[in-house]
Amino acid sequence: MMKPLMHVAASAVAFVPVMADCQAQMIARLPDPAAAPQQGAVQSDLVEAWRSARDYDPQYRSAVAQRQVNIATANQALTQYLPSASYQMTSVATENTTRQIVTLTQPLFSVDRYATVREIAPRKRFANATLAVADQSLASRLLTEITTYIAAVENARANDAKIDALQKQADRSQKMYQSGLGTITDARDIQVQYEAAQANGILLASAARASASRIAAITGKKVGPQDFRFPEKLGTIHLDSLSAYVERQLRDNPAIIVALQNERVGRFEALKAKGSLLPTIGLSATYTNASNTGSSKYAGFSISAPIAPGGFFQVRAANATARSAVEQRRQAVQQARVDLERLYEQVNGGQEALVISAKAIESAQLSVEANTKSFEGGVRTTVDVVNAIQTLYTVRSTYVTSATQVAVNLLTLLLVSGDDTADAMDVTQKFLFGK
Numbered sequence: 001m002m003k004p005l006m007h008v009a010a011s012a013v014a015f016v017p018v019m020a021d022c023q024a025q026m027i028a029r030l031p032d033p034a035a036a037p038q039q040g041a042v043q044s045d046l047v048e049a050w051r052s053a054r055d056y057d058p059q060y061r062s063a064v065a066q067r068q069v070n071i072a073t074a075n076q077a078l079t080q081y082l083p084s085a086s087y088q089m090t091s092v093a094t095e096n097t098t099r100q101i102v103t104l105t106q107p108l109f110s111v112d113r114y115a116t117v118r119e120i121a122p123r124k125r126f127a128n129a130t131l132a133v134a135d136q137s138l139a140s141r142l143l144t145e146i147t148t149y150i151a152a153v154e155n156a157r158a159n160d161a162k163i164d165a166l167q168k169q170a171d172r173s174q175k176m177y178q179s180g181l182g183t184i185t186d187a188r189d190i191q192v193q194y195e196a197a198q199a200n201g202i203l204l205a206s207a208a209r210a211s212a213s214r215i216a217a218i219t220g221k222k223v224g225p226q227d228f229r230f231p232e233k234l235g236t237i238h239l240d241s242l243s244a245y246v247e248r249q250l251r252d253n254p255a256i257i258v259a260l261q262n263e264r265v266g267r268f269e270a271l272k273a274k275g276s277l278l279p280t281i282g283l284s285a286t287y288t289n290a291s292n293t294g295s296s297k298y299a300g301f302s303i304s305a306p307i308a309p310g311g312f313f314q315v316r317a318a319n320a321t322a323r324s325a326v327e328q329r330r331q332a333v334q335q336a337r338v339d340l341e342r343l344y345e346q347v348n349g350g351q352e353a354l355v356i357s358a359k360a361i362e363s364a365q366l367s368v369e370a371n372t373k374s375f376e377g378g379v380r381t382t383v384d385v386v387n388a389i390q391t392l393y394t395v396r397s398t399y400v401t402s403a404t405q406v407a408v409n410l411l412t413l414l415l416v417s418g419d420d421t422a423d424a425m426d427v428t429q430k431f432l433f434g435k
Contacts, residue, residue: 046146046228046429047422049219053142054135056220063134070127077120080113099290105302107282111275115268122268126261132254136415139425142218143411146228147404147432149211154230154400156204159197162393165368166194169375169385193386231434234403237351237410237427242344245417249340250333252418259325259332266318266325273318279305336416343413350406357399364392407432 054060083106091098107113170190212223250256284302289295371388374380407428414424 052219060138067131074123077116102287104285109281112272115271119268122261122264129254129257145214152208158396165389235431259329263325263329266322270318270322273315277311346409360395
């Protein structure tokens with residue numbers, strides 16, 4: 001019996017320095033993802049990052065340019081009732097004649113021109129609302145990446161704390177074993193948990209670096225050591241009543257405004273299609289100069305009546321497009337309402353759940369301390385202590401994940417309700433970063 005016992009003791013003694021070496025190597029390979037030195041990091045909070053993204057993000061800059069295109073297209077309709085002039089010169093070889101014709105036309109009545117002019121206002125509102133939608137999309141994309149980064153960094157820190165706790169427990173297990181109160185099984189159980197935490201730390205560090213790169217791709221600036229630090233205490237969310245959000249949504253939600261302007265443009269497009277089948281009345285002045293006959297002038301009313309059999313089908317297609325725009329607007333309103341109610345409940349419930357999660361962290365910490373003392377007194381086993389450490393890590397991770405998800409839901413709620421993007425980002429920052 002003595003020889004196996006000595007072999008077991010030697011194995012246990014050898015295990016402790018091996019774990020210490022592993023921990024030293026892990027610390028060398030896995031620095032704090034948030035503490036890695038970065039150059040040019042000036043985005044200390046969410047609002048600054050969003051402002052930088054508006055100046056840099058290619059997708060948003062493309063939307064800014066597209067707005068300019070839409071505004072220019074709308075303004076082009078102002079020329080519909082301006083006079084137009086044309087100059088034509090022909091040379092007839094068989095008659096040895098050169099003829100020059102100058103024509104000036106001023107439209108007076110045209111249904112399709114009238115409809116085109118009436119489209120100016122909705123097209124401009126459409127251009128502005130489309131850019132607002134792009135701005136909201138930018139804010140959502142940025143916050144999603146930032147919360148992913150925060151979760152990875154905070155989970156990495158919690159994982160490091162877990163590894164440190166496992167190392168301390170390994171030391172205690174060794175002392176208990178040397179005093180004849182423990183077994184080699186305890187040391188092996190800790191080793192399994194330690195190696196699993198070590199592997200998880202590598203994945204979390206990689207996830208943090210990947211998120212930091214995606215943030216830089218949106219903002220054009222690297223993530224620095226003090227950027228997006230998870231606070232000790234979250235801010236408080238003060239929500240308005242659901243009815244207030246609904247009322248504001250119908251008036252200010254840019255997606256609804258886009259759908260509404262599309263509906264109005266569709267109606268004018270249908271009117272333009274009908275007008276293309278009606279006569280156009282205008283004033284016309286013509287000056288003709290021929291080398292063999294001299295010059296002549298003419299001024300008077302002109303009427304053009306198009307004969308286009310295909311116009312009938314164009315009218316039907318335009319009417320169908322207008323009806324489709326009406327249904328798309330109804331769908332946009334309904335979807336926005338459903339999203340608003342869902343997000344309102346998620347933010348309310350999420351904030352209450354965070355309070356409970358914070359208490360769970362305190363209880364889990366006390367559980368680790370209690371199990372550790374009971375283990376030293378011979379009442380609890382190593383498995384009990386390791387399980388308590390794992391529970392503490394889990395509740396910490398759940399708290400961070402829940403907090404970041406509530407932040408995403410809060411921002412989306414404010415944007416869906418029609419809040420200005422800058423105001424929505426400011427409110428979200430006060431909650432997530434406590435400032």
